[in-house]
Amino acid sequence: xxxxxxxxxxxxxxxxxxxxxxxxxxxxxxxxxxxxxxxxxxxxxxxxxxxxxxxxxxxxxxxxxxxxxxxxxxxxxxxxxxxxxxxxxxxxxxxxxxxxxxxxxxxxxxxxxxxxxxxxxxxxxxxxxxxxxxxxxxxxxxxxxxxxxxxxxxxxxxxxxxxxxxxxxxxxxxxxxxxxxxxxxxxxxxxxxxxxxxxxxxxxxxxxxxxxxxxxxxxxxxxxxxxxxxxxxxxxxxxxxxxxxxxxxxxxxxxxxxxxxxxxxxxxxxxxxxxxxxxxxxxxxxxxxxxxxxxxxxxxxxxxxxxxxxxxxxxxxxxxxxxxxxxxxxxxxxxxxxxxxxxxxxxxxxxxxxxxxxxxxxxxxxxxxxxxxxxxxxxxxxxxxxxxxxxxxxxxxxxxxxxxxxxxxxxxxxxxxxxxxxxxxxxxxxxxxxxxxxxxxxxxxxxxxxxxxxxxxxx
Ligand code: ASP
Numbered sequence: 001x002x003x004x005x006x007x008x009x010x011x012x013x014x015x016x017x018x019x020x021x022x023x024x025x026x027x028x029x030x031x032x033x034x035x036x037x038x039x040x041x042x043x044x045x046x047x048x049x050x051x052x053x054x055x056x057x058x059x060x061x062x063x064x065x066x067x068x069x070x071x072x073x074x075x076x077x078x079x080x081x082x083x084x085x086x087x088x089x090x091x092x093x094x095x096x097x098x099x100x101x102x103x104x105x106x107x108x109x110x111x112x113x114x115x116x117x118x119x120x121x122x123x124x125x126x127x128x129x130x131x132x133x134x135x136x137x138x139x140x141x142x143x144x145x146x147x148x149x150x151x152x153x154x155x156x157x158x159x160x161x162x163x164x165x166x167x168x169x170x171x172x173x174x175x176x177x178x179x180x181x182x183x184x185x186x187x188x189x190x191x192x193x194x195x196x197x198x199x200x201x202x203x204x205x206x207x208x209x210x211x212x213x214x215x216x217x218x219x220x221x222x223x224x225x226x227x228x229x230x231x232x233x234x235x236x237x238x239x240x241x242x243x244x245x246x247x248x249x250x251x252x253x254x255x256x257x258x259x260x261x262x263x264x265x266x267x268x269x270x271x272x273x274x275x276x277x278x279x280x281x282x283x284x285x286x287x288x289x290x291x292x293x294x295x296x297x298x299x300x301x302x303x304x305x306x307x308x309x310x311x312x313x314x315x316x317x318x319x320x321x322x323x324x325x326x327x328x329x330x331x332x333x334x335x336x337x338x339x340x341x342x343x344x345x346x347x348x349x350x351x352x353x354x355x356x357x358x359x360x361x362x363x364x365x366x367x368x369x370x371x372x373x374x375x376x377x378x379x380x381x382x383x384x385x386x387x388x389x390x391x392x393x394x395x396x397x398x399x400x401x402x403x404x405x406x407x408x409x410x411x412x413x414x415x416x417x418x419x420x421x422x423x424x425x426x427x428x429x430x431x432x433x434x435x436x437x438x439x440x441x442x443x444x445x446x447x448x449x450x451x452x453x454x455x456x457x458x459x
Contacts, residue, residue, distance in 0.1 A: 008039020
């Protein structure tokens with residue numbers, strides 16, 4: 001039994017719907033189907049979820065913006081008409097949107113979550129109707145019925161552990177089960193959405209709960225590439241990677257698969273396969289617990305921009321008991337989440353995503369660090385990019401770092417930070433934001449197109 005998830009671009013139009021139905025019906029093991037809301041039909045299109053966010057923002061005492069409402073409705077109308085489905089479906093969708101608006105119009109946060117969730121909810125209903133129209137037994141299952149109980153924080157739902165027992169019962173249901181992605185219900189009775197892109201998370205939870213043999217995640221690329229194809233021309237594809245490698249890559253810019261989505265399947269060891277709705281015959285990329293290390297210690301290179309580094313110096317810092325704790329508790333007080341803390345003997349840097357210092361936090365944090373920790377110097381370096389070189393094979397290979405250093409030198413990038421965690425699945429380099437494309441290209445050349453003879457396996 002497989003769980004299959006289709007992302008926004010896979011269900012963006014009637015043409016895409018037909019491809020999806022062919023995929024579902026081509027394999028009778030495809031038992032549970034998770035759908036996103038209709039996504040972009042072309043590059044400049046707007047996702048239904050973004051329209052719904054606009055709609056929620058337009059609601060006030062007098063009503064709502066009718067033109068946005070119509071745009072949302074049109075996304076479904078187009079699909080319903082082109083597939084020849086009953087027009088009553090469209091009226092049902094309009095009615096349910098109006099109901100959500102009137103129910104939640106005095107509660108901004110809940111209104112936003114309820115409208116966001118309707119994107120996938122209505123799409124799951126349309127998909128069910130389409131599969132039925134093809135003579136298939138398909139049933140719409142709401143997340144409530146499926147047992148998706150989640151925490152109550154709007155826009156940031158987390159699945160509760162007890163959800164899995166109820167989800168397991170879905171195995172006994174007859175027909176193809178169509179479940180909307182992206183949200184669950186809290187014990188307080190609220191609709192709560194996962195973070196953006198969260199239909200991947202629903203799929204993973206359902207796959208884990210139903211104990212699927214595989215979780216197939218259909219998107220619009222043939223596979224996960226070793227490096228961002230927008231940065232490097234024609235990069236090689238990854239056939240198989242581990243959850244840990246995927247997690248490291250997703251952290252630093254690989255957006256193919258939601259990073260939070262790996263946890264449920266990872267815990268159960270259920271393999272994930274990322275595939276292309278537009279070319280289902282391509283094998284895609286498999287994400288697994290363990291893989292054969294096939295001689296190439298590095299599987300991928302990812303990068304992300306917009307980091308900054310808070311650099312702090314204090315003479316004899318290394319001997320001062322509690323310095324690190326006090327520093328981090330200032331950040332905690334201010335609600336700032338940090339990424340890395342590379343350090344020297346008398347200095348420490350805290351690497352953050354730049355937006356963490358918005359809304360006046362920067363001035364406050366600097367003042368507090370100066371006053372409470374009596375540091376000699378503090379400055380902020382901006383526009384940093386992080387590059388992550390990832391591969392399980394690195395642990396057993398010497399010469400990886402020297403290759404990276406050489407490639408970065410060739411690309412004329414100044415290394416501002418190097419970080420390698422104890423797991424040795426990744427090595428991270430901080431460089432100036434302006435040099436990141438050059439740096440990634442040189443690294444790609446070094447690890448993927450050059451002869452790997454300089455690295456030595458130490459098995
Ligand atoms: N529709 C939601 C979003 O755009 C969730 C998803 O597609 O996974 O973020």
